[in-house]
Every structure is written in structure tokens, then in C-alpha cells.
Amino acid sequence: MTTASRAAPATSELEVSLAAVERAIATLGQALAQPDIAAVEAASGALHDTMRAAMGQFAQVARGGTLPSALRTRFALANAQVAAQREALFRATSLVEQNLEILIPRPLAETSVYGAAGTSQRGPGRMLAAS
Secondary structure, three states: OOOOOOOOOOOHHHHHHHHHHHHHHHHHHHHHHOOOHHHHHHHHHHHHHHHHHHHHHHHHHHHOOOOHHHHHHHHHHHHHHHHHHHHHHHHHHHHHHHHHHHHHOHHHHHOOOOOHHHHHHHOOOOOOOOO
């Protein structure tokens, strides 16, 4: 019942896939260091596609339980690098948003609790009974 298309990838194929993921991670890291949004988007798209292909291959091997420990370690390291890049990007985005809020504050009418917009944001409130 096992066909060539359903057979688990060989270790050499996994190494090639993992090396492609590692290159894509490095490319994205370099793109994030540059002020070129298009390069970041292209690199992140390439990483996404490369990781999707590698995950398919690794899932086939994992079902058989024969993933070599060296590849498992490299795969875990690649996963950690992606998580670190995601965290760094999140922190940078938060910092930019905070700086923009300081440099370009919202008009008082949008942020006031006691204004017309404030009532829709906080809801009807509730009454407390005195005892």
C-alpha cells in the first residue's frame, strides 16, 4: 500500500529541507536588519513556504518514529530561531506603536472617558446599592 509518493523522505532529503529552512531563517534575519519592507515580506513568505514543505516531510518521518537525533536537534534550533525572531519583531512593533502614541497623541475627544466616545467604550455601568 505504500507508494513512492507516500514513502517517508530519506534522511538526505530531510537535511536538504532543513538546510533550506535554516537559509530562509538567516535571510529573514538579514532582511529584518534592513529598512526594506518588501525584502522582509518576501523573506517571510519564502520562510513560510519552506517551513511548510519541511514540516510535511518531518511529519511523515515522525509518524514512523525514525527521525535522527541530529536532525531533531537542528529542527528544534530552527524553531527556536523563528520564535526569537517573532518575539523581537513583536517587541519592535510595540516600541514603534508606543513612540507613535507619544509623538502623535490621539485627539482628546477619542481618549476621554467622559466624552461621547467614552460612554460607548465603557458600557452602561452598574448601580451599587447602599447598605
